[in-house]
Amino acid sequence: MASSEIEALTQALARLPGLGPRSARRAVLHLMKKRETALDPLLRALSAVSERLATCHVCGNVDTTDPCAICADPRRDGRALCVVEEVADLWALDRARLFPGRFHVLGGRLSALEGVRPEDLRIDALVARVADGGVDEVVLAMNATLEGQTTAHYIAERLERFPVRLTQLAHGLPVGGELDYLDEGTLAQALRARRPVA
Amino acid sequence: MASSEIEALTQALARLPGLGPRSARRAVLHLMKKRETALDPLLRALSAVSERLATCHVCGNVDTTDPCAICADPRRDGRALCVVEEVADLWALDRARLFPGRFHVLGGRLSALEGVRPEDLRIDALVARVADGGVDEVVLAMNATLEGQTTAHYIAERLERFPVRLTQLAHGLPVGGELDYLDEGTLAQALRARRPVA
Ligand SMILES: [Zn+2]
Ligand SMILES: [Zn+2]
Numbered sequence: 025m026a027s028s029e030i031e032a033l034t035q036a037l038a039r040l041p042g043l044g045p046r047s048a049r050r051a052v053l054h055l056m057k058k059r060e061t062a063l064d065p066l067l068r069a070l071s072a073v074s075e076r077l078a079t080c081h082v083c084g085n086v087d088t089t090d091p092c093a094i095c096a097d098p099r100r101d102g103r104a105l106c107v108v109e110e111v112a113d114l115w116a117l118d119r120a121r122l123f124p125g126r127f128h129v130l131g132g133r134l135s136a137l138e139g140v141r142p143e144d145l146r147i148d149a150l151v152a153r154v155a156d157g158g159v160d161e162v163v164l165a166m167n168a169t170l171e172g173q174t175t176a177h178y179i180a181e182r183l184e185r186f187p188v189r190l191t192q193l194a195h196g197l198p199v200g201g202e203l204d205y206l207d208e209g210t211l212a213q214a215l216r217a218r219r220p221v222a
Numbered sequence: 223m224a225s226s227e228i229e230a231l232t233q234a235l236a237r238l239p240g241l242g243p244r245s246a247r248r249a250v251l252h253l254m255k256k257r258e259t260a261l262d263p264l265l266r267a268l269s270a271v272s273e274r275l276a277t278c279h280v281c282g283n284v285d286t287t288d289p290c291a292i293c294a295d296p297r298r299d300g301r302a303l304c305v306v307e308e309v310a311d312l313w314a315l316d317r318a319r320l321f322p323g324r325f326h327v328l329g330g331r332l333s334a335l336e337g338v339r340p341e342d343l344r345i346d347a348l349v350a351r352v353a354d355g356g357v358d359e360v361v362l363a364m365n366a367t368l369e370g371q372t373t374a375h376y377i378a379e380r381l382e383r384f385p386v387r388l389t390q391l392a393h394g395l396p397v398g399g400e401l402d403y404l405d406e407g408t409l410a411q412a413l414r415a416r417r418p419v420a
Binding site for chain 2: 036086115
């Protein structure tokens with residue numbers, strides 16, 4: 025009985041992570057009942073992000089500017105580069121204000137099973153950033169999964185010939201754990217105890 | 223570190239029922255990474271609903287038309303009127319396609335504690351609809367709470383002088399239960415076993 029517009033909105037919300045059909049319906053109802061305080065602010069915010077949405081050509085972050093706010097921030101220490109699999113991982117580390125350097129997003133991890141090869145990730149771009157100089161340390165902040173660690177080893181090999189210190193997150197990470205799901209305390213500890221790649 | 227646009231979007235989403243700050247951040251990230259399949263469809267749906275949003279002057283439902291789709295549907299049996307506290311209750315009953323008649327949304331329930339008086343609800347409008355004639359049965363589908371039942375009794379008194387059958391949902395409803403949270407089976411049973419107001 026709901027109009028096609030309401031149905032479309034419900035479905036669009038239901039596809040967001042963390043929302044199902046039931047909570048989407050409640051959200052739509054909330055939006056329609058609270059036009060000034062809920063619907064209009066969400067519409068404005070969504071429009072603003074949509075208009076400015078950009079992928080940073082330097083680090084692969086998504087933001088409303090290119091370069092992203094992190095790459096453009098002069099207070100960031102460009103000599104330290106933290107390499108992560110996904111944008112979500114960058115956000116998790118940045119949210120906790122744990123890392124004062126810059127980031128590099130690979131856009132995934134090597135996977136024989138899923139057919140993800142080095143050229144499918146932003147690895148050449150990482151090597152180019154390091155080759156350009158000015159980088160002293162590269163933190164390999166992959167997930168503590170088999171594929172994450174394989175990716176870290178592959179990158180370590182590719183960066184071997186450069187005069188940079190390669191480190192990785194301390195393995196206080198739970199085995200099989202996804203970086204993005206960890207609490208800030210665990211992340212902070214793992215980062216503090218980072219060690220050279222063997 | 224997130225831009226103000228991203229921060230505003232995160233906050234707007236975090237205020238939706240069922241989403242917190244953490245799931246809102248994940249949703250924003252999802253939207254930004256999936257522009258074509260997530261962000262743009264949501265933006266379009268939200269714009270469409272925002273442009274057409276209306277409160278039905280007949281029944282108090284929120285929809286994208288006024289009268290709402292239910293009031294405008296000629297296949298609906300206008301002789302039976304189901305009175306509910308909130309739009310959410312109407313949606314819950316309508317979603318389950320349980321009631322073939324029309325609805326009337328009060329916009330709340332009488333509450334001495336919260337200072338909600340009869341004139342704060344759409345009760346006069348309900349009496350006027352019944353006074354206009356053509357209504358045979360009024361189903362009082364209030365919540366099974368003290369305030370819901372007080373409201374039902376008050377309305378029953380106001381409608382006493384009209385030649386309509388007053389019924390209420392069978393009290394198979396869990397005591398203190400909110401209509402909107404019930405499964406469709408319970409709702410269907412309660413509606414089937416509805417009985418005259420004592
Ligand atoms: Zn960047
Ligand atoms: Zn209506």
